[in-house]
Amino acid sequence: MVAQRCGTRSAWTPGIDTSDVKWSRVDKRGASVLLSPEEVRKDLVAARSRTMLEILARHMIVYRPGSTTEKSMLLKMVEFLEAATTAHEAIAGLRQRARFHQRAKDVGLATLDPSNLLKSLGGMVKSPLNEHGDIAFRMNLIRYITSAPTETNVMAIHRAYLAEFEQLA
Known part of the structure; x- marks a missing residue:
C-alpha cells in the first residue's frame, strides 16, 4: 500500500x-x-x-463498539423489555435479550441487579404465561427451586422460559 x-x-x-x-x-x-x-x-x-x-x-x-452510546443502549435493552403478547413474540424477545446480555458481558458492563433482571423478564412473558397455565406452573416451580436471584439463576430461568415457549410454538 x-x-x-x-x-x-x-x-x-x-x-x-x-x-x-x-x-x-x-x-x-x-x-x-x-x-x-x-x-x-x-x-x-x-x-x-x-x-x-x-x-x-x-x-x-x-459509535465505536463499546462506546458509552452502545453501553447505555445495552443497559436499556437488557432492563426494559417489551411485553410479549404471543409465544412467538416471547421467543423473539428472549433470544434478543440473550444477545444483548451477552454483548453487555463482552463489553465489560456491570449488569443490573439480578432481582431487577428477573422482574423485567417476568413482565415480558406475563401475557403468554397467563394464556398457558401449565407453563406458568412449571416456571413458578423453577423460580421456587432457584429462590436466590443470582445472575446464574436468572439466566437459567431465561433458558427455561425460552425452552418452554419454543416447545409451545
Missing part, C-alpha cells in the same frame, strides 16, 4: 488524497451518505466535521 502526504497536514494517510480537486465530488457524495440520519447530522455539524475523513473519524469515536 502506498502512503501519500495529505495536503499540508503532518499525518500520513494511505490511499488517495481526497483534498485533491478531482476527488471533491466523491468526498461530498460520501459525506452526504454518512450524514443521512438526522441525529447523526446534528452531532457532526456541532463537531464541525466537513470532509468524509473527518466524518468517518467522528463516527469511529462516537
Whole structure:
C-alpha cells in the first residue's frame, strides 16, 4: 500500500488524497451518505466535521463498539423489555435479550441487579404465561427451586422460559 502526504497536514494517510480537486465530488457524495440520519447530522455539524475523513473519524469515536452510546443502549435493552403478547413474540424477545446480555458481558458492563433482571423478564412473558397455565406452573416451580436471584439463576430461568415457549410454538 502506498502512503501519500495529505495536503499540508503532518499525518500520513494511505490511499488517495481526497483534498485533491478531482476527488471533491466523491468526498461530498460520501459525506452526504454518512450524514443521512438526522441525529447523526446534528452531532457532526456541532463537531464541525466537513470532509468524509473527518466524518468517518467522528463516527469511529462516537459509535465505536463499546462506546458509552452502545453501553447505555445495552443497559436499556437488557432492563426494559417489551411485553410479549404471543409465544412467538416471547421467543423473539428472549433470544434478543440473550444477545444483548451477552454483548453487555463482552463489553465489560456491570449488569443490573439480578432481582431487577428477573422482574423485567417476568413482565415480558406475563401475557403468554397467563394464556398457558401449565407453563406458568412449571416456571413458578423453577423460580421456587432457584429462590436466590443470582445472575446464574436468572439466566437459567431465561433458558427455561425460552425452552418452554419454543416447545409451545
